[in-house]
Amino acid sequence: MSLSVVIIASLAYVLLLFLIAYFGAKHSEKGGRLVNNPYTYSLSLAVYCTAWTFFGSVGRAAETGIGFLPIYLGPVIFAPIWMIVLRKIILISKGQRITSIADFISSRYGKSTALGVVASIIAVLGVIPYISLQLKAVAISFQTLLSDSSKQVIAFGPETPFYYDLALYIAIVLAFFTFIFGARKLDPNERHEGLVAAIAFESIFKMVAFLVIGIFVTYGAFNGFGDIFSKALENEDIAQIFSFEAEGMTGWSWMLLIILSMFAIVMLPRQFHIAVVENTKVRYVEKASWLFPAYLLLINIFVLPIAIGGLLTFPGGVVDADTFVLNIPLAYGHEWMALFVYLGGLSAATGMVIVSVTALSIMISNNLVIPFLLKFAMVRGRIIDDVSIRLLGIRRVIIVVVLILSYGYFRSVGMSYSLVSVGLISFTAVAQFAPVLIGGIYWKRGTKAGAMSAMLAGFIIWFYSLIVPLLAEKGIMPSSIISEGLWGINLLKPYELFGLQGFDHISNAAFWSLLFNTLIFVIVSLNTRQDALEITQADYFVDHYKYVEGGSDYEVFRRKAKVPDLISLLERFLGEKKARKLLKNYEIKHGIDIKKLSEADGELITYTEKHIAGSIGAASAKLIVSSIIREEPIGLEEMLKVLDQTQEIIQYSKELEQKKTELEKTTQQLKQANEQLKELDELKAEFISTVTHELRTPITSIKAMGKILYDNRDLPAEKKDEFLAIIVDESERIARLVSEVLDLQKVQSGAENWNFEIIDLCNAAEQAYRGVKELMKQQNYEAVYEVCDQPLMVRGDRDKLTQMIINLLSNAIKFCDPDTGKVVLRIKPGQNSAILEVEDNGFGISEVDQARVFEKFIQVKTPGVKKPRGTGLGLFICKQIVDTHNGSISIKSQIGKGSVFTVALPLA
Numbered sequence: 001m002s003l004s005v006v007i008i009a010s011l012a013y014v015l016l017l018f019l020i021a022y023f024g025a026k027h028s029e030k031g032g033r034l035v036n037n038p039y040t041y042s043l044s045l046a047v048y049c050t051a052w053t054f055f056g057s058v059g060r061a062a063e064t065g066i067g068f069l070p071i072y073l074g075p076v077i078f079a080p081i082w083m084i085v086l087r088k089i090i091l092i093s094k095g096q097r098i099t100s101i102a103d104f105i106s107s108r109y110g111k112s113t114a115l116g117v118v119a120s121i122i123a124v125l126g127v128i129p130y131i132s133l134q135l136k137a138v139a140i141s142f143q144t145l146l147s148d149s150s151k152q153v154i155a156f157g158p159e160t161p162f163y164y165d166l167a168l169y170i171a172i173v174l175a176f177f178t179f180i181f182g183a184r185k186l187d188p189n190e191r192h193e194g195l196v197a198a199i200a201f202e203s204i205f206k207m208v209a210f211l212v213i214g215i216f217v218t219y220g221a222f223n224g225f226g227d228i229f230s231k232a233l234e235n236e237d238i239a240q241i242f243s244f245e246a247e248g249m250t251g252w253s254w255m256l257l258i259i260l261s262m263f264a265i266v267m268l269p270r271q272f273h274i275a276v277v278e279n280t281k282v283r284y285v286e287k288a289s290w291l292f293p294a295y296l297l298l299i300n301i302f303v304l305p306i307a308i309g310g311l312l313t314f315p316g317g318v319v320d321a322d323t324f325v326l327n328i329p330l331a332y333g334h335e336w337m338a339l340f341v342y343l344g345g346l347s348a349a350t351g352m353v354i355v356s357v358t359a360l361s362i363m364i365s366n367n368l369v370i371p372f373l374l375k376f377a378m379v380r381g382r383i384i385d386d387v388s389i390r391l392l393g394i395r396r397v398i399i400v401v402v403l404i405l406s407y408g409y410f411r412s413v414g415m416s417y418s419l420v421s422v423g424l425i426s427f428t429a430v431a432q433f434a435p436v437l438i439g440g441i442y443w444k445r446g447t448k449a450g451a452m453s454a455m456l457a458g459f460i461i462w463f464y465s466l467i468v469p470l471l472a473e474k475g476i477m478p479s480s481i482i483s484e485g486l487w488g489i490n491l492l493k494p495y496e497l498f499g500l501q502g503f504d505h506i507s508n509a510a511f512w513s514l515l516f517n518t519l520i521f522v523i524v525s526l527n528t529r530q531d532a533l534e535i536t537q538a539d540y541f542v543d544h545y546k547y548v549e550g551g552s553d554y555e556v557f558r559r560k561a562k563v564p565d566l567i568s569l570l571e572r573f574l575g576e577k578k579a580r581k582l583l584k585n586y587e588i589k590h591g592i593d594i595k596k597l598s599e600a601d602g603e604l605i606t607y608t609e610k611h612i613a614g615s616i617g618a619a620s621a622k623l624i625v626s627s628i629i630r631e632e633p634i635g636l637e638e639m640l641k642v643l644d645q646t647q648e649i650i651q652y653s654k655e656l657e658q659k660k661t662e663l664e665k666t667t668q669q670l671k672q673a674n675e676q677l678k679e680l681d682e683l684k685a686e687f688i689s690t691v692t693h694e695l696r697t698p699i700t701s702i703k704a705m706g707k708i709l710y711d712n713r714d715l716p717a718e719k720k721d722e723f724l725a726i727i728v729d730e731s732e733r734i735a736r737l738v739s740e741v742l743d744l745q746k747v748q749s750g751a752e753n754w755n756f757e758i759i760d761l762c763n764a765a766e767q768a769y770r771g772v773k774e775l776m777k778q779q780n781y782e783a784v785y786e787v788c789d790q791p792l793m794v795r796g797d798r799d800k801l802t803q804m805i806i807n808l809l810s811n812a813i814k815f816c817d818p819d820t821g822k823v824v825l826r827i828k829p830g831q832n833s834a835i836l837e838v839e840d841n842g843f844g845i846s847e848v849d850q851a852r853v854f855e856k857f858i859q860v861k862t863p864g865v866k867k868p869r870g871t872g873l874g875l876f877i878c879k880q881i882v883d884t885h886n887g888s889i890s891i892k893s894q895i896g897k898g899s900v901f902t903v904a905l906p907l908a
Contacts, residue, residue: 001145001335006342010142013343014177014350017198021180024197035193035200036280038287044196044274045292046203048075048265049299050130050352051137052423054206054345055322057300061307062321065241068303070254071427072296074261082289086266086275088441090285092544093276097610097621100363101272101433105455108440108541109448110534111621116367118452119433122459123269123363124402126429127356129413130268131406133422134349137322139167141345144326145338167410171403174353178361178399192358196278199355202347207299209344212337213325214302217309221332225305232308256507259514260427267430267437269359270352277359357402361395364402369394391573413470424506425466431510432458435518443525444538450525458517465494465509561625563597566608569625573612582611695737698730705730741873754884758908759798760791761834765827768805776813781821788827792834795908796885804881807874808838808901815842815860815899833887836903845893853891854879878903 028035052071060068089104098104102123106116143166222228232238265271279285310324319327325345329337370391435458436451464486471477485492495505497512530538570579583594586607594604605625612621705723709715715723769785776783794801805825812823826837845853849860856876882889885905893899 001339003146006142006145006339009339009343010346013346014173017202017350018177018180020201021194021198023194025192025194027197028193035197038281038284039291040196040200041279041284042288042291043200043203043295044278045271045288046207046295046299047199047270047274047351047355048268049203049206049296049348050423051134051141051345051349053299054210054348055137055141055325056133056423057303058307058310058324059320059322061241061303062311062324063241066304069300070257071261072300074258074263075265076293076296077258078262078265079289079293082285085438085441087282087285088544089266089437090276090279090282092441092541094282095540095544099277099366100359101267101269101437102363102367104272104276105433105436105440105451106367108537109436109446109451110531110537112448112452113367113371115448115452115455117371118455118459120363120367122429122432122455124360124405125463126426126432127269127360128402128406128409129422130426131353131356131402132410132413133426134353135167135170135407135410136422138170138346138349140320140323141326141342142166142170144323144330145335145342165411168407171407174350174357175400175403177350178354178357178403179396192278195354195358196274199274199351202351203295206344206347206351207295209341209347210299210325211302212344213329213341214306216334216337217328218302218305221309221313221328222305228305228308228312231312235312238308238311250502250504250507252502252511253504253507256510257424260424260431260506260510263431263434264427267433268356268426269363269430270355273355273359273362353403357399360402361398364398365391365394369398413474421506428466428506428510428513429459429462431514432462432517435514435521439521439525440538441541441544444542445525446521446538447525447528447530448534449528450521450523453524454517454521457520458513461497461513461516462509465497465512466505469494469505561600561605563594563600563604566600566604567594569612570608582607695734698734701730702727754797754800756795756797758793758795759801761794761796761801761836761905762787762792762827764798764801765805765825765836768802768809769825771802771806772809772813776821776823779813779821781813781816781823784822784824786824786826786828788829790829792827792829793908794834794885794905796905800881801885801905804878804903805836805838807878808903811874812838812840812842812899812901816840817842830904833904833906836905837900839898839900841898844895844897845891845899846895850891850893854889 024035057068057071092098093104096107098107100120102116102119105119106112109115218225218228222231266275306324306328307321310319310321310328313328313331314324325341326338329335329341432455436446436454439446440451468477469482472479472481480488482494484490485494491498495508497508500508500511503511567579567583570582574582586604587594597604600608609621609625612625705727709720709723765787766785769783773783809823809825813821816823820841822841824837824839826835826839828835828837845860849858852858853860854875856873858876879889882903882905887903887905889901889903891899891901
């Protein structure tokens with residue numbers, strides 16, 4: 001493909017991005033929701049997928065099989081807790097006007113300028129290799145598309161003079177567009193709606209481009225997933241990459257890479273900028289927590305097929321695996337498809353570079369340059385009228401410097417290493433922020449000294465174990481450091497630090513740097529003290545919800561400043577127009593006229609400092625505001641007044657908490673009572689249905705038999721006797737039913753008359769047994785009566801106990817095996833009690849029903865029987881009788897093995 005076509009296509013695409021950013025910003029200014037919505041926010045997070053994803057993942061898959069996956073599994077695993085961690089970071093950042101990850105760390109630990117400087121340096125040195133990776137990817141992909149004649153015109157790499165180097169011109173173009181996207185204006189919130197719109201579009205474009213080449217390889221060059229994987233398995237060299245531990249990828253490596261990627265999704269400066277600074281509504285995180293992982297899974301579907309397709313198409317390593325996505329369509333004669341895929345890779349690279357350099361320019365200006373200028377050159381009475389103009393100029397210079405450094409790294413070191421290896425170096429660097437950031441939002445004891453020591457320790461180990469070896473391999477440092485260790489100490493070999501073997505280079509560095517980082521942070525924090533501002537900031541960051549809900553903290557020092565000085569600061573750092581708007585909002589909120597005030601209180605000072613912090617960072621804002629204020633300690637009387645007010649608030653809070661607990665308890669009790677009432681209502685309805693059914697059946701039978709006798713007076717005597725017997729039986733059935741209902745009413749109302757006396761339980765049991773023995777014989781059931789040789793005297797009501805035993809026997813008869821029914825009545829002595837058991841060989845009762853069988857209206861269902869037998873009152877009445885006699889009743893049952901009801905009554 002000719003050079004002019006590739007250049008025109010590249011510039012046309014970048015121009016399209018500019019137009020999208022321009023119209024996106026205009027649309028947002030008019031209040032449109034094209035940019036300000038959860039879908040655009042979720043897509044913008046895909047700036048995580050860079051040229052590394054587009055080119056490098058295929059290259060890594062060609063070497064390690066599924067070894068490319070940990071970088072994407074981390075964010076997917078982390079997604080479920082986004083609603084907790086990321087939401088908290090966003091809320092804190094909005095409240096403190098935080099504009100970068102260095103600003104976040106600095107603000108948490110007492111708005112420390114020194115911490116901001118260290119964090120910024122780590123971020124810059126850590127991300128420069130990552131930016132150089134993008135320059136390399138675009139340069140390689142650009143040259144891959146060119147014909148042989150065009151390649152002679154333009155080249156790249158350390159052998160090429162820099163003024164012919166393609167990567168240099170790519171860096172210049174990216175710097176120009178970063179000016180447009182990220183440094184066009186100064187915003188107190190550092191939001192760039194146009195940039196977010198462009199990044200969201202890029203995310204869609206690069207995913208479509210990658211899916212196009214994936215579908216072509218899988219279904220065009222080959223016949224689907226099955227075909228491509230079967231051919232891979234037939235090739236021994238390719239088949240071995242499907243091993244879990246291919247190319248040294250151990251379980252430890254997987255775990256550590258997943259941890260690094262979990263941290264990177266928030267700690268990378270570009271990710272923090274997009275996820276936190278550019279966030280307009282916290283609730284968007286909820287949608288992003290599943291949309292972004294879905295994006296990662298979708299864009300990685302075809303990584304393995306493309307890698308395998310490349311290995312099959314270009315055996316023997318004749319083509320760099322990082323360029324498979326371009327060389328495969330070129331090999332099949334599809335130049336325009338290759339151009340489209342190239343633009344997808346260009347999209348991935350430019351998005352990362354623009355956002356990263358924008359974030360770094362904010363970070364460096366706010367935490368390095370501005371503090372230096374304020375301290376040594378400008379602040380003490382010599383600040384220019386509009387600092388915002390100077391800030392934009394500073395940031396543009398920083399953009400150029402960062403890209404020059406990235407280009408320098410690319411020429412000196414980056415050309416010798418794969419895209420993925422360079423990217424992982426940056427991941428390990430930014431992971432050094434994790435202990436102090438995560439610890440800072442969940443642990444109040446973390447101190448400025450602990451954070452500083454931890455980050456420095458982690459950074460030093462990262463630099464020694466990953467950067468020093470690269471410099472040694474390039475001859476910049478002695479190569480003996482790699483093989484023998486620093487000063488010949490074997491334990492200081494960079495790739496086998498402290499004698500740890502079996503780890504790859506990245507895992508080794510990640511393990512030791514994060515271990516020392518975390519331990520030092522905890523140990524130093526526990527042994528150092530916080531100053532007043534650290535304590536205040538720690539409370540805000542850890543317990544931020546009480547501040548979000550409107551709480552406020554008391555200042556240990558009374559801060560005063562002249563109102564004109566504060567207004568002057570706002571105008572200098574934000575511009576006159578924005579300053580007036582902010583002051584107007586403050587006047588409306590508090591119902592005051594600021595110009596009539598001669599002296600500002602602490603609240604106005606804090607308001608001013610927060611908004612200036614949005615432009616120059618928390619540490620610089622603290623520095624500049626402190627130059628015009630006076631601090632006076634609060635007097636004893638005022639402090640006691642504050643403590644009294646605090647005590648009242650605490651007491652009121654405790655009372656509210658107590659009332660809340662009582663209300664929750666009452667609500668739960670009402671809920672339980674309501675559930676019981678509903679259950680009783682259902683049982684009552686079922687009971688009425690059962691009783692009416694039980695009454696209707698014998699009444700119908702009596703009516704039918706009576707009508708037969710009435711209509712056929714000349715029936716034989718035998719038939720008359722038979723029908724009369726049925727009428728008598730059904731009448732007795734009605735009487736029993738009515739009797740049970742009346743017994744229930746008496747038991748529940750307490751109107752039952754009890755005649756207690758000393759009786760022999762054996763006699764009462766024998767009387768009940770005789771009453772049901774004939775019934776069992778009629779049904780051909782086996783009746784067994786086992787009684788002890790001695791009388792068992794109890795104090796009780798003979799009639800009620802007899803009724804109880806009859807109910808238990810009748811219940812056993814109802815649920816006996818219909819073919820081989822057997823009922824056993826057993827009386828025996830117990831420990832200070834008389835034991836009565838009624839056993840049947842029926843179907844049995846489930847554990848669930850056993851727990852409720854003695855409740856009223858409960859009817860146990862029997863398999864094969866549609867409607868439960870009886871009224872559900874017999875066992876309830878039995879329990880009431882036993883309870884009145886101070887006894888106990890229980891059940892043992894197994895499905896298919898029958899049931900045993902046991903009654904224990906105290907001996908007289």
